[in-house]
């Protein structure tokens with residue numbers, strides 16, 4: 001039976017270390033500050049934003065929220081981003097997605113200074129990740145890499161199979177695993193013979209958003225299973241993409257949902273804010 005990777009506990013440890021780093025920075029007169037931009041009042045975004053502000057409070061990072069009317073223009077949004085880029089007291093900037101459809105989020109991400117882009121979505125940072133250069137890694141893949149490090153799961157020479165090719169999970173995770181010398185296969189909705197690919201995985205990551213999609217027959221004995229999916233059931237119960245009860249019998253390591261990848265995402269965001277602050281004060 002698999003070892004359960006405890007993302008909640010690891011995230012707590014990461015936040016604890018960041019709190020100490022934050023105190024050290026403050027002792028030198030440096031106060032880390034994080035600015036979040038939210039457009040409109042999407043209920044899920046409100047929950048995500050709240051968890052970010054809570055983590056900032058715990059660590060001692062100053063938190064600034066900009067809630068914009070859902071009718072703002074692209075120009076007004078970009079003007080705010082430019083203002084925050086120029087504000088020397090702000091170290092990290094995040095634009096919460098989704099934003100209303102009349103706005104272009106990719107264009108907006110491009111305008112966030114790559115030095116303050118703690119979400120790692122600016123094309124400069126995405127490119128630097130591909131080139132295996134120091135960068136801000138987007139927070140979900142970064143959290144997964146932190147789990148591998150903590151549980152001493154070495155990727156060198158391993159077959160890593162990722163289901164899902166989004167810009168926020170699948171693609172940056174592909175680059176992270178390649179940089180750690182894994183052989184990486186990225187699967188998606190048009191992949192043929194998916195099971196053939198997943199059966200070959202030493203490490204299998206699912207990031208698609210479909211409950212019970214990954215079943216035990218798709219998994220090799222002893223594989224490491226990382227479940228990124230967040231699915232809300234009828235009774236509001238949250239589940240991942242993996243048939244957890246059956247797959248855990250075959251796997252060597254597995255992440256639960258909730259309490260796996262999710263808590264790591266916010267912790268690594270906080271890590272990026274502290275990193276940005278240190279870089280900007282060198």
Ligand code: NAD
Nearest residue numbers: 140164165166169188189207208209228229230261262265
């Ligand atoms: P997305 O919705 O942008 O893309 C889904 C991906 O899954 C696509 O690449 C698609 O090709 C692939 N896919 C869909 N159906 C498939 C199928 N039948 N077979 C193979 N591939 C298929 O994805 P996203 O934004 O990366 O989110 C994926 C899931 O991860 C969602 O449940 C989301 O809520 C969750 N998520 C969790 C965190 C976290 O912190 N835990 C962070 C981001 C996303």
